[in-house]
Amino acid sequence: xxxxxxxxxxxxxxxxxxxxxxxxxxxxxxxxxxxxxxxxxxxxxxxxxxxxxxxxxxxxxxxxxxxxxxxxxxxxxxxxx
Amino acid sequence: xxxxxxxxxxxxxxxxxxxxxxxxxxxxxxxxxxxxxxxxxxxxxxxxxxxxxxxxxxxxxxxxxxxxxxxxxxxxxxxxxxxxxxxxxxxxxxxxxxxxxxxxxxxxxxxxxxxxxxxxxxxxxxxxxxxxxxxxxxxxxxxxxxxxxxxxxxxxxxxxxxxxxxxxxxxxxxxxxxxxxxxxxxxxxxxxxxxxxxxxxxxxxxxxxxxxxxxxxxxxxxxxxxxxxxxxxxxxxxxxxxxxxxxxxxxxxxxxxxxxxxxxxxxxxxxxxxxxxxxxxxxxxxxxxxxxxxxxxxxxxxxxxxxxxxxxxxxxxxxxxxxxxxxxxxxxxxxxxxxxxxxxxxxxxxxxxxxxxxxxxxxxxxxxxxxxxxxxxxxxxxxxxxxxxxxxxxxxxxxxxxxxxxxxx
Numbered sequence: 001x002x003x004x005x006x007x008x009x010x011x012x013x014x015x016x017x018x019x020x021x022x023x024x025x026x027x028x029x030x031x032x033x034x035x036x037x038x039x040x041x042x043x044x045x046x047x048x049x050x051x052x053x054x055x056x057x058x059x060x061x062x063x064x065x066x067x068x069x070x071x072x073x074x075x076x077x078x079x080x081x
Numbered sequence: 082x083x084x085x086x087x088x089x090x091x092x093x094x095x096x097x098x099x100x101x102x103x104x105x106x107x108x109x110x111x112x113x114x115x116x117x118x119x120x121x122x123x124x125x126x127x128x129x130x131x132x133x134x135x136x137x138x139x140x141x142x143x144x145x146x147x148x149x150x151x152x153x154x155x156x157x158x159x160x161x162x163x164x165x166x167x168x169x170x171x172x173x174x175x176x177x178x179x180x181x182x183x184x185x186x187x188x189x190x191x192x193x194x195x196x197x198x199x200x201x202x203x204x205x206x207x208x209x210x211x212x213x214x215x216x217x218x219x220x221x222x223x224x225x226x227x228x229x230x231x232x233x234x235x236x237x238x239x240x241x242x243x244x245x246x247x248x249x250x251x252x253x254x255x256x257x258x259x260x261x262x263x264x265x266x267x268x269x270x271x272x273x274x275x276x277x278x279x280x281x282x283x284x285x286x287x288x289x290x291x292x293x294x295x296x297x298x299x300x301x302x303x304x305x306x307x308x309x310x311x312x313x314x315x316x317x318x319x320x321x322x323x324x325x326x327x328x329x330x331x332x333x334x335x336x337x338x339x340x341x342x343x344x345x346x347x348x349x350x351x352x353x354x355x356x357x358x359x360x361x362x363x364x365x366x367x368x369x370x371x372x373x374x375x376x377x378x379x380x381x382x383x384x385x386x387x388x389x390x391x392x393x394x395x396x397x398x399x400x401x402x403x404x405x406x407x408x409x410x411x412x413x414x415x416x417x418x419x420x421x422x423x424x425x426x427x428x429x430x431x432x433x434x435x436x437x438x439x440x441x442x443x444x445x446x447x448x449x450x451x452x453x454x455x456x457x458x459x460x461x462x463x464x465x466x467x468x469x470x471x472x473x474x475x476x477x478x479x480x481x482x483x484x485x486x487x488x489x490x
Binding site for chain 1: 215226231232233234236246249250437438442443
């Protein structure tokens with residue numbers, strides 16, 4: 001079972017292409033507010049993450065996900081099943 | 082900070098639109114003249130953005146049936162069917178739509194929006210999963226939310242993505258409702274239904290098709306995409322609306338599952354709303370008969386669609402991938418789309434302006450819906466009006482490869 005600590009670096013790698021040059025991703029980075037992603041980019045990020053971890057993130061859970069940490073914890077929860 | 086402050090961004094956006102002189106989302110039709118013409122801003126205008134696909138809103142049979150019902154049964158029912166009882170005509174309408182589909186069970190709702198809310202929320206609740214196409218209409222999003230099921234989107238019309246997500250669900254796939262549309266309302270493309278049926282069967286899921294924009298349009302008898310594809314027996318439920326090709330108001334769900342009949346006892350949008358008024362019910366029954374007995378209307382619609390599609394392509398527009406009664410001209414920027422929309426209106430042509438977030442892929446669209454009632458002369462006038470507009474076609478878009486949608490409803 002993959003842990004949050006193992007998920008986090010993979011998440012940083014997946015998010016990296018969506019950040020501006022020299023932006024340093026942290027656990028507390030806010031996905032929309034700080035990365036400046038528009039709604040289309042948010043969907044692209046989610047699709048990429050879903051395929052990487054082989055999960056489906058339910059729409060119901062999206063409003064609760066604001067930061068990288070929130071997203072990592074959601075992935076961990078979904079992987080646990 | 083008051084409750085009303087949240088409307089400030091909307092006010093700013095509206096003010097920005099008003100600078101152009103007209104608010105495209107607050108148009109007043111001063112006088113409706115026919116299924117294809119109205120007076121707007123004092124000008125006779127050709128309507129090509131009404132979803133009035135078969136042009137039945139002024140059909141004499143539908144008008145007469147409505148008038149008679151109005152005189153005999155009154156203006157409204159003043160309550161829900163559960164509390165006040167059903168009028169015999171509600172039952173007759175359910176019988177008519179069930180017979181049209183050859184399905185044993187049908188439930189009528191007061192609007193098409195409520196049909197999706199009513200059927201989806203009752204079918205998939207807590208502990209169930211919904212797999213919905215990403216380009217689904219807002220009524221599907223809202224209906225899915227209302228039921229409390231877990232909602233997962235799949236990439237628009239991407240059966241491989243749907244299958245991947247069914248696989249990820251494991252045993253839960255058997256308590257999963259797949260939701261797709263016959264014809265999608267923004268770009269006019271169709272669901273790959275034969276392939277969707279295959280994966281639905283493979284994973285033991287349930288499939289519902291919203292035929293709102295395909296009823297009366299696709300299939301030998303006009304029953305929609307499921308009929309056209311030859312998979313009616315494998316589609317568990319169909320929902321649809323009376324407010325497009327049938328020219329009235331209301332919605333319905335049909336199914337061959339005996340339990341479907343019980344939805345009316347479990348569906349809040351059915352229970353807690355006034356039932357359809359008698360004149361609307363009577364007009365709808367009349368137009369169902371018309372689409373069953375006048376297949377030439379469908380043929381005319383396709384002739385008109387082909388004519389307009391070819392004319393717009395020849396004029397240099399990028400349209401959706403397939404010919405059909407819904408066409409979407411893709412415009413590179415919001416400003417250009419608004420200016421073009423306004424110029425068309427000034428030239429006596431009304432189309433729908435569609436901008437993000439209501440559109441897939443963040444596109445700006447001038448959306449047209451063709452009617453069987455459009456004359457050849459009207460179609461030619463629409464083509465000329467588009468051809469005369471200064472426009473450039475976006476090069477980044479390939480409508481045949483629709484990306485994950487941007488609709489964050």
